[in-house]
Amino acid sequence: MPDACPDRAALLAARLAATRARSVTLTDGLSAEDMVVQSMPDASPVKWHLAHTTWFFETFVLGPHAGQPPHDPAWAYLFNSYYVAAGDRHPRPRRGLVTRPGVAEVLDWRAQVDRRLAAFLESGPAAEALDLIDLGIAHEQQHQELLLTDLKHLLAQNPLRYLLRPAGPGTDDRVPGGLPPLGWVEHPGGLVEVGHAGPGFAYDNEGPRHRVWLEPFALADRPVTCGEWLAFMADGGYATPSLWLSDGWAAVQAEGWRAPLYWRDAGDGDWRVFTLSGERRPDPAEPVAHVSQYEADAFARWAAGVHAGSSSPAGLGTRLPTEAEWETVAALRAPSGTFADAGRYHPAPLSGPSWYGEVWDWTASAYLPYPGFRTAAGAVGEYNGKFMSGQMVLRGGSCATPTGHVRPTYRNFFPPAARWQFSGLRLAR
Template sequence: MSIDDHFKHVRNHSLFLCRNLITEDFSLQASEEVSPPKWHLAHTTWFFEQFILIPHLKDYHVKHPQFNFLFNSYYNSLGNRTARNQRGLMTRPSVSEVMDYREYVNEAMETLISNGDSKVLDLVILGLNHEQQHQELLVTDLKFSLWHNPLDPSVMDIGEYLEINPSPWIEIEEGVYEIGYQGNGFCFDNELNLHKVYLNPYKISGALVSNLEFLQFMEAGGYENPVYWHDEGWSWVKSHQAKSPLYWEYKEGNWSYYTLFGRKDIVWEAPVSHVNFYEAAAFANWKGKRLPTEFEWEVAQKDFHWGSRWEWCNSAYLPYPGFKIAPGALGEYNGKFMVNQMVLRGSSVATPENHSRPTYRNFFHPHFRWQFMGIRLAESI
C-alpha cells in the first residue's frame, strides 16, 4: 500500500469508528482520563497540521489560530492548551466544523505527500501511527463515557469477549536474550535500542486469565483480603470500594457487563478485561504466581497467541539503554512519561489492524483500567 493510500485508509477509519454516533455523543467526556470523540478527531488532525504541514508545506495557512489551544494534548513546548478535564465542555467548533477541519488538512497533506521527501514521509508514518493510537483511545474512551448511561447504548461490535482455548504453560530456558525492535519498518522510539538481558528460567501461561478464573478470585474474598495486594493497591480497593472488574454488574443473581454492543451476560471463558495493575498483581498472588516482566513476555510471545488484551507486565516503564529524547516538541511523545507507569504488552480488540508488534511498549499508571487490559501469569522455575 502506498503512503498516500495508507494515509487515506487510516484517516477514514477514524470516521468509520464514529459511524453510529449521534451528534451528542461526539462531545461526551465522563472523566478527566477520557476524551470526547470530537476531540480525538480534531487532535489527530492538529498533529498533522502542527508537526508536518506548518514546517514543511510552503504558504500553508492554519485552519484556525485557536485550534492549537483547543487540540494540543500534552506538548508543553507548543504553548497553553485546554485543560484535559474540560475537553468535553467545547460545544464549538461543531462536529461539522471538525469534519471540515479534517478535510482541509487532508487536502494539504495529500499535496505534501505527493511531493514529500523521505524526512517528511517518515513524519507522515509517525502521524498515522499516532492517529491509530487515538483510534483505540476513541473506542475505549467512548465505552467508558457511554457506560454511565442507563440505556446501555449499542454503537459498535468489536468482539470484546470471545472465548479462549485452554493452552499449556510454556517453559523458557535461562539465557541471554535480545530485546527491542530490529528491522526496517516503523517503531516508536521507546522500542529502541536493541539490547541484551539475562533471564532466569521461567514458565508463562499459554492463555490469558478468564472471566471465570477471576470470578473465583472474587468469590474467594480476593477484594477483601489485603495480603494479596500491594499497599497502594489495597488503598485503591478501599477508596474505590472495588469488588469486580470495571463494567461488571451483579443484579438479580446474574453477572453482566457493559460492552460497546450493549449490556451482555458475562462470557465466562472469555479473557478477563478492564482490570488494573493492582488487580492483576493481586490475582497472580492469590494463584501463587506472578506477572511476567516485559522481557519475559517478549521472549515467549512467539509461543502463544496474543492480541485480545493489553497484558500487564511486572516492569516499570523505563528507557532502554541508549535511549535519547528527540529534539523539539516531538521529543515529548514518549520520554517524559517514563516515571510511575507500568508496561503492558501485546494489543487489544480495540487496536487498529497493523498497529501491533512484539516489541510494542504500551504504558499506563497502575490504577487505570478503562483500556482492554488483561492478565497472563508467569512463575519462576
C-alpha cells in the same frame, strides 16, 4: 531534497487515507452529543480525538515541511494535548466543555487537511517529512483505540446502556461451558536481546535494542479468562488484603472495587458486563478485561496459592511477567487474537493459545527508558519519554487495537490503577 524512494510516499499515502477514513468510520451511528461529552478527566471526547489527530498532521507535517499555515491558529490551543514545546493547551479535564468548533466544522477541517496531505505526498517530500507522516499514522491508530475506550466509558455512564454496535456473532448472552486449557511456554533463560532493531516503524521508546539476563521461566499461552476471575472473586480476592500491594489495597478500599470495571451484580452473584454491543453475562472462556495492574498482580498472587485455601487455577509460583520475558516468548508467535478491524470491540472466547489481540497484558515492569535511550529534538520528542515515571508496561494489543498496529517490541503504558482500557493479564512462573 526529494525523497529517494517515491514508492514509499505512495505507500504512505494509501495507508494515511485508509487510517484517516477509519477514524471517521468509528463514529458511524453517533450523535453530535455523543461526540462532545467527556466522562472523566482521563478520557477525551470523540470530537477531540478527531481534531487532535488532525492538529498533529497540520502542526508537525504541513506547517514545517510544506510551509502551510494552520486552518485556524486559535484551534491549536484547543487540540494540542501535552506538547509543551508546541504552545499552551486547554486543560485536559475540561475538553468536554469545548462545544465549538462543532463536529461538522472538525470534520470539514479533517477533509481539508486530508486533501493537503495527499497533495504534499505527491510533491515528493523529503525522508524526514515521510518519517513524521509514518509517526502520524501510528499516532492516529493509537487514538482510534482511545476513541473506542473513551466512548465505552462515556456510554457506560448512561443508565439506558445504549449500544455502539448491534450484537454480532459471538456477542450474545450465551455462556458456553468449560474454560480453555492453560498451557505454558518454557524458556531456559539466559542472555537475550529485546527492543526494536528495524526494519519497519517503531516508537522511540521501543529501542535501543539491548541485552537482558533472564532466569528460567514459563509464560502462559493465553490470557486469564473471566471464568478464572470469577473464581478469584468467589474466593474473596477483593476482600483479602494479603494479596494486594499497599497502593492497590488502598485503591480497592477507596474505589469500592469488587469486580472488573463495567461488571454489575444483578443479584445473587449473577454478574453482567457492559459491552459496546450491550450488557450480558461474562463468558467464562473470554479474557477478562478492564482490570488494573493492581488487580492483575493480586490475581497472580492468588493463583500462586498465596491466599491459604485458595482454589488456584495455575499454582507453582505464578506472577506477572516482566516485559522482557513477555517479548522474548511472544516475538516467536504470530498474532492470533481479535483486533478492532473485526468490529467486535470485546474480547472473544478462547479455545486455546492466544497471542496479541483480545486484551493488553499487564506486566510487572515499570515504564522506564532502555539503556541508551535518547528523546528526539523538538516537540515530537515529548511523545513518549516524558511519561517514564509512575507508569507500568502493557504488552500485546487488544480488541480495540487496529490490526497491524502491534509488534513484539510495542510498549504500551498506563498508571497501575487504570481500568478503562482493554487491559488484562497473562501469568508467568
